[in-house]
Amino acid sequence: MGLPPGTPELRVLDLLVSVAETGSLGRAAGRHRISQPAASMKISALERQLRLVLLERGPTGSRLTPAGAAVVDWARPVLDAARALVSGVAALHADQEGQLRVAASMTIADHRVPGWLITLHDRAPDVRVALRVGNSSQVADMVRRREADLGFVEGPHAPHGLRSRAIGADELVVVVAPSHPWAVRRLPLPLRSLAATPLILREQGSGTRDALGEFLREAGEFASPAAELGSTTAIKSALTTGDAPAVLSRLAVSAELDDGRLINVPLEGLGPLRRTFRAVWLSDTPPAGPATTLLDLVLHA
Template sequence: MSSEPSGIPHPLSHRVPDLGALELLLAVARHGSLGRAAREVGITQPAASSRIRSMERQLGVALVDRSPRGSRLTDAGALVTDWARRIVESAEAFDAGVQALRGRRDSRLRVAASMTIAEYLLPGWLIALRSDRPDTAVSLQAGNSAAVAERLLSGEADLGFVEGLAIPEGLDGAVVAHDRLVVVAAPSHPWARRREPIDPAELAVTPLVLRERGSGTRQVLDAALAGHGGLAEPLLELASTTAVKAAAVSGAGPAVLSELAITEELASRRLAAIPVAGVLLRRDLRAVWPTGHRPTGPARDLLSLTRARPGG
């Protein structure tokens, strides 16, 4: 059998004291007094005496000689103190390094969001976050829900927001707001002059101005009309909510847009909302993150803000 080291680290001996006990021993060495050492580390003198005795039993050697004139380290105590000083200094360096890592993590936040959330909800949430964390630099990448999932899973984003029917595979999430999709058209379109709602079958066979496949809007619409023959080939397929809205306002054709995105256009009558009977076009808006990696630092704070300031 080989006697060479296996490379597997051995567990620490039960005789190694904890850091608190070592810090107390160093304080005794500095002050020459158990009472003053106890005050420095924030415990009572009886508790300090008990901890020193416990450490002496643990190590099997006497560390401190106590007398009316004070407390003096034994020869063994002086040697143990030298070793303890190195351990405590290493622990302090470890703690400083961890704090630096935490500070670096907390100095930036990378957010990925689907288009509607990025344009109409996140600005308010990020303004509130800046009030709480003025030193955190935030970057925002907008794309469809599929792109948001890809960025999170590849480590390119710390927190995401999506609009689809379900949480993408590989992610966990929480509902932060609700939204309704609305069929809209320019006031000159025949649908805008109808008194009765259109039915799902007519909506399904009509070429519409739509977001691209992979967007949350498209997922909800596909699912809602699946039982009515599915969506017709789009009249136009555009990559942003703003582009879809502009096309609808120009009279290109009917479109389906988030209620959040069309408030001004409906109020100014540049678009008309078209009632649809017998189909539910509501959806949940979710914050998402990689499974098993719940948000921390500024990502956690932003998630809390979305719940305190819901968007819908």
């Protein structure tokens, strides 16, 4: 038996449910990464298809009509069933292929993923893991393009359009070569002095750079970078010249701090500069199979 004529598309039903959940057509459009006019057109087309008025539109916004609320109630179990179908198919693929595609930012890939994968191998020795590494922005894009089942990113905010769970935190530290004038400072460095100094930075899209930008905005304007480099290793190498400071993950510079190759410069009046590590995945494809196993062990590590 085929579907009845006039059966709505799932995506426009999902948009209508988002209006109900967010209380705003504009916020629902943002959740679905479309413009508000495009969202309004889709809802209008659904109203014509169903021959019902679903939203009351006014100068202060839009709200569901009683008919719209009823359609939302009927749509929710349909959408839940569709998500379960997608999740189930993804789990079947994972079981059949025995492969888990993971993407991770450089800091997490270097200092957290190896331990996680050892534990995963103990729990699920038949799972083959394919790991891709990039900056946090690149990792989020891999997940959005369905090139990775699960991603791990760092930074002040969760990536737009993805589900996420916080999985820990990291500390950023100001570091200089022993020959840099800040290496012998007797007093902590004011944040405004850090903001006014050209720093060696990671490239745009790096979680380290995004988190640092959030902290430096408290001091107002901040200086243009002394250099922009694509990896922490490259920055550590550039620091040896002693010409410019950098702000890096303590995880990434712990060995250099321990043996004196780099010096940590404390900041005035601030506790540790922390940024969050997050696991991310597509909203319509929840982690399943090996991805669920990995996420569970990461959350309980």
